[in-house]
Amino acid sequence: MTATPPALAATTPPKRHAMPFTRIELVVLTVTDGRLAVLLGRRAEAPQKGLWALPGGVLRIDLDRDLEAAAQRVAVERLNVSLPFLSQLRAAGGPQRDPRAAWALSIAYRALLPIESFAPAPGKRLEALQWRPADEAVADPDLAFDHADLIRIAVETTRAEIDHLDLPYGFLPDCFTLGELQACCEAIRGRRLDKSSFRRRLDERELLEPVPGEMRTGAFRPAQLYRKRQRRESPHPGTELDPTGRRGRRGAPSRDHESAGRRRPRGTSSS
């Protein structure tokens, strides 16, 4: 193949081309009512005024230190909240995406939020906020722009993480029971999981540690609370030789000696 001679290009000064209208869009997910839901805002201004859309805002190169900081700023401006679990989803761009500009580029970020510790309040340019079941939003033809596509990608990504046992800490409080964790994963995946397998896999991978003494006491039998375990450094990969096959912690946390929680057998000795 013949290379196009770059002769003329060399003479061109560092010309400035017009740059795209660049925005951040937020796909904020939560688990509520046993289902995965996405936060939508009703647009208070044109274009697409009145339609439901993802919260988003323009990238401000005078304010934003990087893309993630931009997403945080947008979250504060539009939702009056900060998002601890942000991850970049993808970028979408083209000339037809937004009538405000000749060429619009959006970087979509995904956030996971536990709904109970989150009070969204509509901010600039939004009339109202609404949690919408994720599957419903993906199929909604009335969402503004290409936002249904972005939501679909966010949902697929999140579900794939669950299959990989990347736990959705973003949906959970600091401490949680295994039942709550499983229910959360089931809500995301959209199907029931097996309790035994689920716990065995968690145990083998040593992702969690019990919070000593802490139990969640509800209507029924109290449950041990767990929290995320610090990823141990693995400076010596593969040298974890342990022919016994015993993993770190084994057995029942509730049986974990007297230190863990109160043991108050019922009428066995008192009667």
Added chain:
Amino acid sequence: MTATPPALAATTPPKRHAMPFTRIELVVLTVTDGRLAVLLGRRAEAPQKGLWALPGGVLRIDLDRDLEAAAQRVAVERLNVSLPFLSQLRAAGGPQRDPRAAWALSIAYRALLPIESFAPAPGKRLEALQWRPADEAVADPDLAFDHADLIRIAVETTRAEIDHLDLPYGFLPDCFTLGELQACCEAIRGRRLDKSSFRRRLDERELLEPVPGEMRTGAFRPAQLYRKRQRRESPHPGTELDPTGRRGRRGAPSRDHESAGRRRPRGTSSS
């Protein structure tokens, strides 16, 4: 919920903010010499003139229909080739990334290329092209900008795909033998794979189909040629939320686990 009155915002005219200097970077991978390699170009101009870097170019909103088209245009301009297997990797942005602009944004795309059917030729602004082993490039502190990071992400993504048995069709010709496929996967993963397991997994997932009658006859026993099988429609078996409403987390007496929908008959080897 209480809507904050957008009083002041309404008075602001649709002010135009400065937009980031937006570029496309290409992480072009291939398999050569039994290893994963990445294509680097030596920069012919400032900044970082003379350093090895990913091929890339400025997004042209007057030319590019969307981001992928922009990546294709850049590939033609810089490498004189078109890239059939493109996928978006991620976006990176910040004020310190490129001295040419106050705020630089790069969208990185990954491409897979079979090296034999590809003749790269240095195009505009590149003095030379070079295939560099991927692991070496990731560890190279002399690469321009943050390109080593982008390469690392591309390599990790590609390796994860192999583990998932997402086959690297981009590295292969239309028809290939199972031995070639396995060698390719081994080069990407950087370790040997077991022939028996590899073929059994391929067979179970029904990813390939034999090209009838076609054999690759080389120095030794001829091998059957295979090609990618059209993805059969798999409308994700109805495991979406079951409408019984028993998902309320608390109060689900149902013992029924929604077990795997369709079961695949085993041993469907068709030889």
Added chain:
DNA sequence: CTCTGTTAGTTGCATTACACTACTAACTAT
């Protein structure tokens, strides 16, 4: 108090997926 319903947590077993080894088949070169 007992009984019942519900969640927490464990155990055992069957099935499956996989790694490892070994084997047969087909071809070329000598």
Added chain:
DNA sequence: ATAGTTAGTAGTGTAATGCAACTAACAGAG
């Protein structure tokens, strides 16, 4: 014919998982 190399298949032991049954702990109804 023999050696050498790749193609392709089969068996076997082990680990991962799916499934179900079991015990434990608690609240509330009666």
